[in-house]
Amino acid sequence: MDQTFSSHRPGRRAVLLGGAGAVGGALLGSRLMTGPVARAASTGAAAATTPGGGQVRTVHLAGTDGWVSMPSGSPADPPFFPDSLAPSGFDTYVFGFRDVTGMSDAQVAAQRGKAQSSAPMLVFDEEDDITITLSNLGLVQRPDLFDGHTLHWHGFRNAIPLFDGVPELSMAVPIGRDLSYFYRPHDPGTYMYHCHFEDVEHVQMGMTGMVFVRPKQNRSPVGNDPLGTQYAYNDGDGSTRYDREFGFLLTELWSAAHYRDAHIQVSDWTDYDPSFWLLNGRGYPDTTAPNGDPLVATAGRLQYQPISSLLTCNVGETVLLRLANLGFQNHAMTMDNVDLQVIAKDASLLRGRDGVSGYRVTNTVDVGPGESRDVLVRPDRVGEFLFYDRRFSYLGNGGGPGWGGMMTVLRVGPPGTYPPQALPNT
């Protein structure tokens, strides 16, 4: 195993030789700060500057299988849910990615069977040089399957098909091998990524995550804005300025399909009939639980669903909601008593041809499968506001009673309640 995973990684070796202190320090710092969410946000951050003014970043992801947990009290749906093969504390079989950046070969190999759902949230800056190595660790529960995995940045312009992750047009990563993908993003915005191997199956099984590209306007703020001001896009006028950002990956989970993958059966995808509706891999009320860390066993039943969807801000602040849908259904997100200003669709700023803003204020944001939206909210009073899919049937867990599904809470405190945000979803 060790030899296998060291065989195709000149990039990582070069980085270790050239800047071991910087990379190690950044990794340690971000782990201490955040645990889980966007370890990649500062991974390799101290490396050299690229010609476009970005930075050289290296990320290492692993693809494998594992087990997650739907909200407590979800009714049984035998034999599909809970899965009889699930380890104690878990109930649902998944495929997924893990962030293994900076791990030794032995540590990477030890992540086999410990998939995370949803996938690590990746955060980069415009003009970064990004190398992401994907290792395929295989499937513990299905040794008979020899599926590859790939990395596909959905909606993202790529120089060549090789790094687009569509196996029919390029290549996939076989079990026991690595492939390094290279990206240099020129277009800021909210994107999503997923495995494209047997993609209906691997996407439904959980190989889905979010990737953001922050604009270069952050490096030269507009007007009198100080350095450190954050914008969603290169707007030229500061209209996409925000104080805090939160990513929401919208997906559904069909228990029967997950059961069949664990029990060596196949699904007819035209029967798609989801049981759970999820934000960042969790159903309400788990959505409001704090961030976890896949490496910390005391995180309990949400250990492998580490990304919190709890929204927090101080009154008077602007909050950026990055929404991406990698489910197979449409979702219409609404927030009680707070206006939603849609500023971008599918990583494109909503500007009219005359240069006048095409931003749209609404109370409902529709997000179709494979689509993304960027939304600004500016709550004007202290309180708690629900953020949820307005379709009633998507607000339950497995058909059980009470609220569940695709719902979370925005908590707005008086000025100074919450310290400045270090990373998304914190």
Ligand SMILES: [Cu+2]
């Ligand atoms: Cu896959």
